[in-house]
Amino acid sequence: MSTDIADASAVKHTNRETERNILRYALGVMSPVCVMVIWQWEMAYVTPTLVTMLIGPPAKPLPKKLYFYLAMAMLASLALGLVLIRLLEPYPLVAILVMGGSLYAIFYKTAQGVSLLITALLLLSVLTYPSLAMLDIELSLDTALGVSLSYLIALFSAAIMYSIMPPAPISAQQVAPPEKKRSSSFHG
Numbered sequence: 001m002s003t004d005i006a007d008a009s010a011v012k013h014t015n016r017e018t019e020r021n022i023l024r025y026a027l028g029v030m031s032p033v034c035v036m037v038i039w040q041w042e043m044a045y046v047t048p049t050l051v052t053m054l055i056g057p058p059a060k061p062l063p064k065k066l067y068f069y070l071a072m073a074m075l076a077s078l079a080l081g082l083v084l085i086r087l088l089e090p091y092p093l094v095a096i097l098v099m100g101g102s103l104y105a106i107f108y109k110t111a112q113g114v115s116l117l118i119t120a121l122l123l124l125s126v127l128t129y130p131s132l133a134m135l136d137i138e139l140s141l142d143t144a145l146g147v148s149l150s151y152l153i154a155l156f157s158a159a160i161m162y163s164i165m166p167p168a169p170i171s172a173q174q175v176a177p178p179e180k181k182r183s184s185s186f187h188g
Contacts, residue, residue: 017168021057028055028161032153043146050154053117061162067155073118074151081125081144085133095130102126121151 029048036044054062062070080102087095106122124147132140 020165020168024161024165025052025055025057027165028157031161032157035153041146043143043150046147046150047153047157050117050151051157053120054154054158055161061167062158067159070115070117070155071152073115074121074148074155077118077121077125078144078148080122081129082141084126084130085137085140085144088130088133089137099126099130117151121147 029051032047032051033044036047053059084095084098084102087098102122103126106119106126110119125144129140129144132143
């Protein structure tokens with residue numbers, strides 16, 4: 001009978017945590033949307049997408065130090081994009097070589113487990129900004145700065161939502177006991 005009460009308590013706690021996650025997700029995505037709509041900004045669609053990547057399921061709160069690293073990665077990707085934009089017009093062959101080397105480095109780091117957010121920003125800076133620069137350099141610069149600002153707003157929004165609505169601590173009831181390994185008949 002005591003196990004029934006414990007099981008019911010765990011289910012109730014899990015449902016409350018699920019509702020809390022949904023509310024955090026909804027408010028976390030909608031708050032920057034409201035700010036962007038009031039601000040009437042053309043790049044308003046980017047911020048909710050980035051916030052979704054930060055706080056949407058199955059995301060977990062980031063360590064405070066990681067927010068700094070993500071902001072630094074954003075600045076690095078912006079710098080890389082600006083360098084590529086400026087190289088493209090006078091030195092297109094050099095720009096293509098730098099793009100190829102950058103793509104190799106991005107895919108190499110991604111294979112090692114770099115954050116999806118960092119990968120997305122770096123791919124934008126290497127592929128999108130130079131492509132836009134071939135059409136219009138001002139458009140490319142505006143897009144690069146707009147995505148960077150969206151990224152910073154998304155980081156800020158995620159940090160605020162996790163500080164206002166932190167996830168519940170994992171209790172002993174929620175942690176499943178480790179499974180015992182079964183020995184295979186092939187290994188004795």
